[in-house]
Structures are given as C-alpha cells and as structure tokens.
Amino acid sequence: MSGEGLTVRDLRVTFDGFKAVDGVDLDIRPGDLRFLIGPNGAGKTTLVDAVTGLVKATGSVRFGSEELLGKPVHRIARMGIGRTFQTATIFEELTVLQNLDIAAGAGRGPLTMLRRRKGVPESVTKALETTGLTDLRDRPAGVLAHGQKQWLEIGMLLVQDVKLLLLDEPVAGMSQDEREATGELLQRVSEDHTVVVIEHDMDFMRSFARSVTVLHAGKVLSWGSVAEVQSDAKVQEVYLGRASEPEPASEPAAASVPAAEEA
Amino acid sequence: MTTTTSPTETTSVVQPSVSPLERFRVPGAFLLGAVLLIGVAPLALSDFRLNLLAKYLCYAIVAVGVSLAWGRGGLLVLGQGVFFGLGGYAMAMHLKLADAAATGQTLPDFMQLYGTSDALPWWWEPFADPAFALAMTVLLPMAVAALLGFFVFRRRVKGAYFAILSQALAAALSIWLIGQQATTGGTNGLTDIQGFFGYDLNDPVNQRMVYFVIAAVLLLLMAAARQLFVSRYGELLIAVRDSEERVRFLGYNPANVKLVAYVVAAGMAGLAGALFVPAVGIISPALIGIVPSIGFVIGAAVGGRASLVGAVLGAIVVAWAQSTLSDAFPAAWTYLQGLLFVLAVGFLPGGLASLGVVLRRRRTQTRTTPTVSTAPTGETA
Numbered sequence: 001m002s003g004e005g006l007t008v009r010d011l012r013v014t015f016d017g018f019k020a021v022d023g024v025d026l027d028i029r030p031g032d033l034r035f036l037i038g039p040n041g042a043g044k045t046t047l048v049d050a051v052t053g054l055v056k057a058t059g060s061v062r063f064g065s066e067e068l069l070g071k072p073v074h075r076i077a078r079m080g081i082g083r084t085f086q087t088a089t090i091f092e093e094l095t096v097l098q099n100l101d102i103a104a105g106a107g108r109g110p111l112t113m114l115r116r117r118k119g120v121p122e123s124v125t126k127a128l129e130t131t132g133l134t135d136l137r138d139r140p141a142g143v144l145a146h147g148q149k150q151w152l153e154i155g156m157l158l159v160q161d162v163k164l165l166l167l168d169e170p171v172a173g174m175s176q177d178e179r180e181a182t183g184e185l186l187q188r189v190s191e192d193h194t195v196v197v198i199e200h201d202m203d204f205m206r207s208f209a210r211s212v213t214v215l216h217a218g219k220v221l222s223w224g225s226v227a228e229v230q231s232d233a234k235v236q237e238v239y240l241g242r243a244s245e246p247e248p249a250s251e252p253a254a255a256s257v258p259a260a261e262e263a
Numbered sequence: 264m265t266t267t268t269s270p271t272e273t274t275s276v277v278q279p280s281v282s283p284l285e286r287f288r289v290p291g292a293f294l295l296g297a298v299l300l301i302g303v304a305p306l307a308l309s310d311f312r313l314n315l316l317a318k319y320l321c322y323a324i325v326a327v328g329v330s331l332a333w334g335r336g337g338l339l340v341l342g343q344g345v346f347f348g349l350g351g352y353a354m355a356m357h358l359k360l361a362d363a364a365a366t367g368q369t370l371p372d373f374m375q376l377y378g379t380s381d382a383l384p385w386w387w388e389p390f391a392d393p394a395f396a397l398a399m400t401v402l403l404p405m406a407v408a409a410l411l412g413f414f415v416f417r418r419r420v421k422g423a424y425f426a427i428l429s430q431a432l433a434a435a436l437s438i439w440l441i442g443q444q445a446t447t448g449g450t451n452g453l454t455d456i457q458g459f460f461g462y463d464l465n466d467p468v469n470q471r472m473v474y475f476v477i478a479a480v481l482l483l484l485m486a487a488a489r490q491l492f493v494s495r496y497g498e499l500l501i502a503v504r505d506s507e508e509r510v511r512f513l514g515y516n517p518a519n520v521k522l523v524a525y526v527v528a529a530g531m532a533g534l535a536g537a538l539f540v541p542a543v544g545i546i547s548p549a550l551i552g553i554v555p556s557i558g559f560v561i562g563a564a565v566g567g568r569a570s571l572v573g574a575v576l577g578a579i580v581v582a583w584a585q586s587t588l589s590d591a592f593p594a595a596w597t598y599l600q601g602l603l604f605v606l607a608v609g610f611l612p613g614g615l616a617s618l619g620v621v622l623r624r625r626r627t628q629t630r631t632t633p634t635v636s637t638a639p640t641g642e643t644a
Binding site: 052072073074077078082083085089090091092093094098099101102103105106107108112113114115116117156160 | 490491493494495496498499501502505506508509510511512513514515516
C-alpha cells in the first residue's frame with residue numbers, strides 16, 4: 001500500500017452558471033473506504049468527474065503530491081486513479097478475460113500489442129479470483145448478469161493497478177445477495193487500496209463504510225465516521241431524515257431499478 | 264446493453280470449443296484462397312478476365328484496410344479514394360516519366376500538349392527515381408492519414424462527422440486534380456501507361472505478372488491484417504470501437520489506437536492504388552472521388568466489414584457486379600449500389616459473413632425464448 005491520499009481543496013465546478021460543486025474540501029487517507037452520500041444533485045458524481053478529468057474544475061485536487069486538475073483523463077488514469085460509472089461500461093463483445101487483459105495493459109509497448117495474447121497475466125488471474133469470475137473468463141462480457149458486470153468493472157480497476165478506486169453507485173440494481181457480495185469485495189479490496197464509493201443505499205453504507213462524507217448542494221455538509229455523521233443534526237435534516245422513507249423518484253436509474261432487477 | 268435476470272441462464276451460451284478442425288480453419292482457408300488466386304484463376308480465366316480480376320483484387324486490398332478501420336475500429340472511412348489516389352498518382356507519375364524517358368523525351372505526353380512550360384514541375388522530379396516513387400505510394404497516403412487523423416481523433420471527431428470529413432477530402436482532392444490540367448492531366452488523369460519498370464504492359468505475359476503481384480500483395484496484407492485482428496491491439500481496437508470513454512479511463516489514449524488503424528488502412532489503400540495503375544493503365548480523378556470512395560466501403564459492408572474474408576469477397580463480388588451490371592444498365596447501377604449499402608448496413612450489419620450466425624440465432628429463437636443477444640462476433644475472419 002503506497003501512502004498516497006487524495007486531497008481536494010476548494011473544488012468548484014460550474015455548468016452554465018449552476019454551481020454543481022461549490023468549494024469542496026476533502027481528505028481521503030490511504031486505505032480508507034469512504035462513502036460519498038447526499039441527495040440527488042448534491043454533486044457527488046460531478047466531484048468524481050472533476051477528480052478524474054472528465055469535467056473542468058477550479059481549485060486543487062492532489063493525489064499524493066501531484067496536482068490532477070488540468071491533466072487529461074488517460075494521464076490521470078495512469079497515475080493510479082480508476083473509476084466506474086453508474087451503468088457498467090465493459091466491452092460486451094470481448095470475453096471477461098479480454099476485458100481484464102486490456103485493463104492490465106495500458107503500459108504495454110508496441111511489440112507486445114502486435115502479438116497475440118499468450119497465457120494469462122498474473123494480475124488478471126488474481127483479479128478473476130478476487131471477483132469470483134474465474135469460471136466465466138471465456139464468456140463474452142455482454143452475457144454476464146448485472147452484478148457480475150459490476151464486479152468485472154471492479155476487477156478491471158484492480159488489474160489496472162490503481163491505488164484509488166472511485167465507484168459510482170456500484171450496487172445500484174443489485175439483488176440483496178449481490179449487494180452483500182459486493183460489500184465484502186469492497187472490504188477485501190480496501191485492504192490494499194483506497195476506495196471511494198458514491199452510494200444511495202443507506203443500509204449498504206451503514207454496513208460497509210469506514211468513513212462518510214455528506215454532500216449537499218455542492219458543499220460538504222458533514223464528514224466523519226458513520227456514527228458521527230448519523231448523529232449530525234444538519235445531516236438528519238437534509239438527508240438521513242428523508243432517506244428512511246422511499247427515495248424520491250427523481251433518479252429512477254438509481255432508486256427504482258433494484259425492485260425490477262431482483263434475481 | 265443486455266441484462267440477464269439470473270446467472271444460471273447465462274450458462275446456456277455455447278462455449279467456443281477448440282477442435283482440431285477449428286485450429287486449421289484459418290490456415291486452411293488461407294491456403295485455399297492462395298491456391299484459387301495463384302493457381303486456379305490464371306488457368307481458368309482468359310487474359311481479359313484475369314485483368315478484370317486484377318482490378319477487383321485492387322479493390323479487395325482497399326477492403327482489407329476498410330475492414331480494419333471500419334469493421335474493427337468503427338471508423339467509417341468514406342474517403343479512401345484520397346489514399347487510393349495518392350498511391351495511384353505516385354505510381355503513375357513514375358511510370359509516365361519512365362515512358363517518356365524510354366522515347367527520349369523529358370516531359371510526359373500530356374504535358375507537351377497542355378503544359379505551359381518546357382520544364383518538369385519540381386515536384387515531379389523525384390518521382391523519376393523508382394525507389395522513391397514506390398516508397399511514396401505507401402508513405403504519402405500514410406503521412407496524410409497520420410496528419411489528418413492526429414487532429415481529427417484528438418479533437419474527438421467521430422461517427423457521421425468523421426465520415427463527412429473523409430468524403431469532403433475525397434471531393435477536394437479530385438477537384439484539385441481536375442484544376443491542375445497542366446501538371447496532373449486534369450479530368451483525363453494520367454493515361455496511356457505503356458511500361459511497368461521496364462516491362463511492356465501491352466504484352467499479355469507481363470499483364471499476368473502484374474496479376475500475380477497483386478494477388479500476392481493481397482494475400483500478404485490479409486495475413487498481416489489477420490495478425491492485427493488477433494493481436495492485443497486488435498482486442499483493444501474493438502474495445503475503443505465499442506466504448507471509447509471506458510478505454511480512456513483505463514489509461515490508454517484512444518486517439519492513438521484509432522490513428523494506427525486509420526494510417527494502416529490508408530497505406531493499404533495507397534498500395535492498392537499503385538497496383539491499380541499497371542493493371543488498368545490509368546488513374547484519374549473520376550476513380551478516386553466521392554462515388555468510388557463510397558464504392559470502396561460497400562463491398563466490405565455487403566460481405567461483412569468485421570470479417571476479413573467477408574470484406575475481401577464482398578469487394579470482389581460488388582466490383583464484379585458493377586462492371587457486369589453497369590454495362591447493361593448504366594443508369595441503374597448507382598441506385599443499386601446505394602440500395603446495397605443501405606440494406607447491408609441497415610439489416611445485416613455483419614454483412615453476408617454474419618448470415619450464418621443470424622440464421623442460427625433466429626432458428627434457436629423460434630424454439631426457445633431468447634435470453635441473450637450476442638452481436639455478430641469479430642472472430643469470423
């Protein structure tokens with residue numbers, strides 16, 4: 001485990017005058033399993049987009065001592081920061097093994113690229129075991145079950161040899177069993193990685209978070225351990241108080257899919 | 264995106280089995296193709312037909328590149344005429360100069376007719392050197408593609424915009440050539456080519472030799488493309504085609520991945536253009552503009568753009584149909600060509616090469632409810 005943490009200072013992202021992220025400070029220590037929670041539109045995904053170079057932002061985002069803002073996406077990725085998206089984006093026509101092999105290969109030279117793949121890289125074997133996909137390795141990724149696709153994505157981050165994983169709603173649409181399995185997978189992964197999870201599912205957060213940051217309207221409302229955050233009056237007011245009731249239907253992709261996808 | 268409802272259902276997918284038959288399928292098919300092209304065709308076909316086939320094989324060489332860039336890379340290369348033309352003109356310029364030198368002239372015939380000066384234009388001069396001209400037939404198209412691709416892919420121009428840009432470039436080059444009557448032969452192009460590196464092209468024996476060269480180059484480039492298809496680069500290219508953004512987050516620069524496919528395809532088109540000149544004896548703006556550029560991809564679309572063999576056979580068959588049908592119905596061919604393209608892209612995206620897969624899937628679908636829809640796989644090459 002390398003000692004690089006993520007330090008965010010006064011991060012601001014503006015879309016046509018709308019302040020999606022409005023002066024966020026964030027400190028994530030190496031080895032943390034941090035949950036980012038907050039109501040819809042709180043700026044969680046935009047924050048991750050800014051860190052990974054997908055949207056322009058002002059302020060400062062440092063990984064270890066390196067400034068990330070202004071670097072192109074693939075350079076940030078090569079520094080050891082990996083992310084997933086709300087919808088699993090894997091290469092459906094390629095097999096599980098090919099997906100992982102591509103993820104492992106960003107540093108390959110031209111000669112290796114022009115040769116056929118022989119054998120399985122060790123990191124890929126390890127990721128197959130960690131994610132439980134060993135038996136499915138020759139299957140096209142497009143036919144995997146929903147949960148397996150998310151695990152494959154996490155596996156791809158692992159072979160990419162990232163130090164920091166940013167996961168955008170990894171358990172959305174998963175069955176209860178799949179959620180449990182994913183949570184345990186995240187805990188295993190966080191033993192030697194830093195993990196940041198954007199999540200809507202409060203039960204999932206309570207079971208697996210090591211620390212929590214609550215975002216609201218583009219600002220950090222509160223942060224600390226699960227217990228600290230839960231007892232924060234401000235948090236209860238804007239978020240947790242309402243979260244015990246059914247989610248508002250404004251983000252159906254995240255909130256209503258679970259019922260439909262129950263396996 | 265396909266979602267399955269339970270993991271158990273995914274097990275119904277057939278595992279790719281590696282039987283001995285499977286292992287020798289590709290080398291076997293390659294050998295068969297080589298025997299047909301090098302052994303059977305020259306014996307079975309008259310000189311006239313063999314010469315036509317040589318021309319079709321040039322289109323097939325372009326299709327190999329199209330299959331790589333479009334089939335595997337998702338780049339709809341609608342302007343391959345540019346690269347075909349650059350290769351063709353580079354070759355024709357050398358052959359014209361050689362023809363002129365053989366009769367003791369310094370200027371090619373058309374320049375003596377239309378030219379405004381008695382001196383050879385400076386940019387014609389290096390093409391008198393055969394090695395330089397040969398190298399240029401491949402390097403010039405590749406350099407143009409590299410320059411264009413560098414800016415286009417970095418700016419993330421893709422899809423229809425990329426296709427339109429390619430088309431515009433093909434139009435621009437042919438219009439420019441037409442305007443330069445004195446130095447490029449204008450609308451007529453470079454015609455009436457007599458010799459090929461010292462061999463008289465009017466001699467049927469030498470025409471056969473040209474055919475053998477073209478057939479050999481086609482087979483060689485197919486082998487090279489096949490290696491690219493099965494390499495790690497080939498897998499990465501498919502990944503870029505299907506989800507460019509994801510590839511970027513894996514730490515690759517997709518622009519470079521696409522650039523390689525585009526440049527290689529351009530080099531192949533250039534070589535095809537260069538070989539077209541001795542086979543047909545002419546290169547002209549009408550052979551490299553918008554319509555022929557569309558023609559270059561139709562064959563691949565009909566045969567199956569993601570499949571090497573499909574694209575090559577498609578290119579040959581469509582070219583054959585064109586020369587047969589456009590003689591009988593000159594006005595109708597353009598419409599038929601357009602219709603073929605629409606039908607292939609709209610209803611059979613994998614081309615005829617995927618027909619077996621599509622039919623098999625339809626048969627299983629009528630028996631059981633579909634659980635999984637697999638897109639036509641690339642491994643049909």
